[in-house]
Amino acid sequence: MKKMLMVSVLFLSACSSPPEPPQVDWEQNPETVNTQLMDWQPTYSVIKSDKVNSSWVKVIHNFRPENRLYDDAVFYSVAHSDSVIV
Numbered sequence: 001m002k003k004m005l006m007v008s009v010l011f012l013s014a015c016s017s018p019p020e021p022p023q024v025d026w027e028q029n030p031e032t033v034n035t036q037l038m039d040w041q042p043t044y045s046v047i048k049s050d051k052v053n054s055s056w057v058k059v060i061h062n063f064r065p066e067n068r069l070y071d072d073a074v075f076y077s078v079a080h081s082d083s084v085i086v
Helices: 002-014 072-079
Strands: none
Touching: none
C-alpha cells in the first residue's frame, strides 16, 4: 500500500505544470550587454602544432586545391606534420 501511495505521489508531482516564467518589466530602461564584442577576422592559414612526436602519412586521393571541402583529418594532418608533400 505504501509503495502504491509513493508511486502515485511521484507520478502526480512529475505531471504538474512548470512554474510561470518571471514577467519582464518593460518600463525599465534598456541595459546594454556585450559592449565590447571581439573583432573576428578569418585566417587563411593553419596554425602549426608546436609538438610533433611521431611520423605518419596522410594520403589524399584526387587532391584539388580549389576543392576546399576537406574533413578535419586533413587540417589536423597539416598542422601536425613536419613536412607536407603535394
